[in-house]
Amino acid sequence: MRKFNAWIIAIITVGTIFYLSSIPGLRVLPVLRQLNTVIMRFDVYFVQIAEFISQRLPMDVNELSPIQAASNDFYMYAKANPVIIEFLLRKIAHVVVFFFLTIVIFFLLNQYTKKSVSAALLAFFMAFTFAALDEYRQSFVDGRVSSLIDVGINLIGITMATGLIFFAIIITKKTSKKENALDK
Structure with missing residues (x-):
């Protein structure tokens, strides 16, 4: 059953990547607008969590002045050039998606190998190969x-x-190793 589940998750992950990279002229911001409507339903929970965390953070506000200056500069730049937000979101999505794909491939391969290190190395090379082939395939998409x-x-x-x-x-x-030593 574990092998079957690993295969299903791997197929869904690869299929999603393939589907998203096949969409001509895909833009992130319209997708985020749709996700925002779903997330807004959970907004009450996010506010409660944020308030809970903020009440427990010991912080001197003066420590944030360099961060605030940099974030204000970025905010002004992004407001004048909204394309930068699209660019950053796309690149972050690349990192997150291929991070997840590598983990999925590892769990799938680990079902078939005796050594986890071998499964990890093979997952690395398979994910890298998929990344390269997917980018090449995108050259054929309008x-x-x-x-x-x-x-x-x-x-x-x-x-x-x-x-x-x-x-x-x-x-x-x-x-x-510690558990084995304690058992003896």
């Missing part, structure tokens, strides 16, 4: 371009996921 920079940005998400996987492998091995 209103889309193929970009090595996007492959590099995808690689950031892939590398972050692989690093997280290796970190988890190291932590679980140390924990299992």
Whole structure:
């Protein structure tokens, strides 16, 4: 059953990436507007969580002045050039999607291999290959371009996921060694 679920999640993830990269001239902001209507339904919960967190943060407001200056400058620039927001959202989406894809591929491959490290390395190379092929495929879609920079940005998400996987492998091995020592 675990293998079946891993396959289903992997197929849905790859299918979603394929679908989104096939949309001619895809823009992020209209999609976010649609998501915003859904998120607004959860707004009460977000406000409660934000208030809960803000009440527990010990912070001197004067420490924020450099951050406020930079954020005000960015806000003014983004207001004059809204394309920058679209650009940043697209690049963040690349990182997040390929981070998730790498994790999904790892869990799928880990069902079939005895060594998690092998599954992690193979997941890295498979996700990278998919990123490169998907960017190449986009060169055939109207209103889309193929970009090595996007492959590099995808690689950031892939590398972050692989690093997280290796970190988890190291932590679980140390924990299992301690448990085995305690059992003896």
